Each structure stands twice: as structure tokens, then as C-alpha cells.
Amino acid sequence: PPYTITYFAVRGRCGALRIMLSDQGQEWKEVVVSFEDWTKGDLKKTCVFGQLPKLQDGDLVLFQSNTFLRHLGRKHGAYGKNDTEAALIDMFNDGVEDLRNKYVKMIYQDYDTGKEAYIKDLPNHLCKFEAVLAKNKSGFLVGDSISFADYSLFEVLLNHQVLSPTCLDSFPALKGFVQKMSSRPKIKAFLNSDAYKNLPINGNGKQ
Numbered sequence: 001p002p003y004t005i006t007y008f009a010v011r012g013r014c015g016a017l018r019i020m021l022s023d024q025g026q027e028w029k030e031v032v033v034s035f036e037d038w039t040k041g042d043l044k045k046t047c048v049f050g051q052l053p054k055l056q057d058g059d060l061v062l063f064q065s066n067t068f069l070r071h072l073g074r075k076h077g078a079y080g081k082n083d084t085e086a087a088l089i090d091m092f093n094d095g096v097e098d099l100r101n102k103y104v105k106m107i108y109q110d111y112d113t114g115k116e117a118y119i120k121d122l123p124n125h126l127c128k129f130e131a132v133l134a135k136n137k138s139g140f141l142v143g144d145s146i147s148f149a150d151y152s153l154f155e156v157l158l159n160h161q162v163l164s165p166t167c168l169d170s171f172p173a174l175k176g177f178v179q180k181m182s183s184r185p186k187i188k189a190f191l192n193s194d195a196y197k198n199l200p201i202n203g204n205g206k207q
């Protein structure tokens with residue numbers, strides 16, 4: 001397969017990517033890096049920003065998880081049907097990134113002391129995506145077909161349902177979106193795979 005993901009043994013910042021690749025019928029190779037090997041520093045020196053994940057697409061070597069999504073969006077027709085839709089897809093993906101960064105900060109920096117407050121504040125962020133999905137009859141964030149931003153929102157919602165299983169209960173559009181995405185045959189199969197289930201969401205074992 002043309003795609004190779006190099007990353008730690010976590011879903012982390014490749015969660016949405018793997019769901020998107022699966023749904024788009026793509027296969028890929030995984031190169032799993034142990035934290036022990038990573039600390040030796042040799043691989044880190046070869047990474048443009050000194051970090052993983054890395055995505056190879058043939059001879060193209062990319063870093064930055066959202067760059068992967070945009071690249072695949074362009075290649076597989078999941079970036080809107082014109083520049084206007086593409087701009088809106090970028091906007092919502094950036095909004096998902098804001099939520100993801102809040103989640104990652106809580107998970108890695110103040111899970112024990114900050115989890116409850118994070119969950120309490122969560123509706124203030126989820127309501128924004130609820131409003132978007134409630135407005136767009138297609139069931140996707142933008143236009144009438146799936147985009148990379150949908151995969152990113154879907155994956156971040158799955159992670160939040162692990163953190164707080166009831167967090168979508170007062171957001172029917174988000175709940176319906178998760179159900180709709182989860183029932184897409186290739187996504188359903190991937191979410192049921194050992195490859196998916198055997199990876200922890202985050203690198204510190206907290207979820």
C-alpha cells in the first residue's frame with residue numbers, strides 16, 4: 001500500500017486518519033515506535049518538527065496529523081466540491097483541533113484534578129458542533145458528502161464518549177452523527193478490529 005504510518009502504539013493523533021483511510025477503502029502499513037526507542041533520539045532528529053506521527057504516501061513524507069487529513073481529503077474527494085466548501089471544512093476541522101487540544105492537555109497534564117471540571121465545561125464546546133450538524137440536513141458538517149473534518153469530529157467524539165459516556169445525551173444531532181458514522185460499513189469493521197481495539201487512546205493510559 002502507498003501509505004505508511006509511523007507512530008507510537010496509540011490511537012492519539014492518528015485516530016481520525018485510520019478511520020478515514022478505512023472508510024475510503026485504503027490499506028496502510030504501521031511502523032510502531034516504542035517510547036524506549038524514541039528516547040534514543042535518532043528517529044526524532046529525522047522528523048521535521050521532532051515529533052510523530054509521520055505519514056508516507058509513496059515518496060511523499062508528511063508530518064502534522066491535520067495535514068494528513070487534508071492531503072487525503074484532496075486525494076480521495078473528501079474536501080468539498082469547491083473552495084467555499086473547502087474553506088468551511090478547514091474551519092470546522094480547526095474547531096475540532098481546538099477541542100482535541102483541550103482534551104489532550106487535560107489527559108496529559110491534569111487528568112486527576114481537572115477531569116471533572118473538563119467534563120462539566122464540555123457542553124459549552126459540544127453545543128457549537130451540535131448547532132452546525134442540526135443545521136446541515138445532509139448529516140455531514142459541510143455540503144452533502146463526507147469530508148476529512150467529519151472523520152476528525154467523529155473520532156474526537158468517540159474519545160469523549162469514553163471519557164464521559166453520557167456527554168452526548170443532550171446533543172441529538174451529535175449522537176445521530178456518531179451513530180451514522182459508526183454504521184458506515186468500513187468504519188464499523190475497523191472499529192471492531194483488533195488493530196483498533198488493541199491500541200490505547202492516549203500514551204499515558206488515561207482516557
Ligand SMILES: N[C@@H](CCC(=O)N[C@@H](CS(=O)(=O)O)C(=O)NCC(=O)O)C(=O)O
Nearest residue numbers: 012013050051052053063064065066203
Ligand atoms: N501537531 C502535531 C503534534 C504531534 C505530537 O504532539 N506528537 C507527540 C506524540 S502525540 O502527542 O501525538 O501522541 C510526540 O511526538 N511527542 C514526542 C516528542 O515530542 O518527543 C500533530 O498534530 O501531529
